Amino acid sequence: MPPLDSTTAQLILWAVIGYGLGSIPFGMILARLMGLGNLREIGSGNIGATNVLRTGNKTAAALTLLLDAAKGAFAVLLARAYAAEDAAQLAALAAFLGHCYPVWLRFRGGKGVATFIGLWLALAWPVGLTNCATWLVAVLVTRTSSVGALSAAAFSTIWAVLLGQGTALILGILLTLLVFWRHRANIARLKAGTEPRIGSKS
Numbered sequence: 001m002p003p004l005d006s007t008t009a010q011l012i013l014w015a016v017i018g019y020g021l022g023s024i025p026f027g028m029i030l031a032r033l034m035g036l037g038n039l040r041e042i043g044s045g046n047i048g049a050t051n052v053l054r055t056g057n058k059t060a061a062a063l064t065l066l067l068d069a070a071k072g073a074f075a076v077l078l079a080r081a082y083a084a085e086d087a088a089q090l091a092a093l094a095a096f097l098g099h100c101y102p103v104w105l106r107f108r109g110g111k112g113v114a115t116f117i118g119l120w121l122a123l124a125w126p127v128g129l130t131n132c133a134t135w136l137v138a139v140l141v142t143r144t145s146s147v148g149a150l151s152a153a154a155f156s157t158i159w160a161v162l163l164g165q166g167t168a169l170i171l172g173i174l175l176t177l178l179v180f181w182r183h184r185a186n187i188a189r190l191k192a193g194t195e196p197r198i199g200s201k202s
Helices: 006-022 026-033 049-053 058-082 085-100 113-123 125-142 145-162 166-182 184-192
Strands: none
Touching: 006 058, 006 085, 026 049, 026 058, 049 058, 058 085, 058 113, 085 113, 085 166, 113 125, 113 145, 113 166, 125 145, 145 166, 145 184, 166 184
């Protein structure tokens, strides 16, 4: 096998760093530190902010949301500062995969919504802000977290094109598809009319 060239080795390095940052399960860590119990045994069993909110602790949920977004943003900004834009985009994808499939939790992670938002805020903040606005409007109208997530993901590539961020289009499509894949059970419940609304404990 021929040795890796420096560019390939650098991309692999940033993919590993991105995955490592993304795989930090802040929801579970905060739940344990704040005595909220095991998230696997609460609500949906998910490790994200929506399920943390089902513990009744809004502070823990807000911190989980911020930290899950921050780890994605940090992976992008770090790679961009020390490498190049291709490394930043690869780190973004790896961070998202790290959150959804963390090795520490036997690859059973979260659904990646906060990390998705954080990645876009770092990759192209105008797109990130429009994603936030899309999520917020959808949630306010439906009171359903998954609808907000799916709406933000569905519109993200449209915003990227309209706001002149076409260089991240392929990454955006991949992230959108991953968000929909991670929400496939939610989509089934939405079709059945059984998807819980925000604030529900079940």
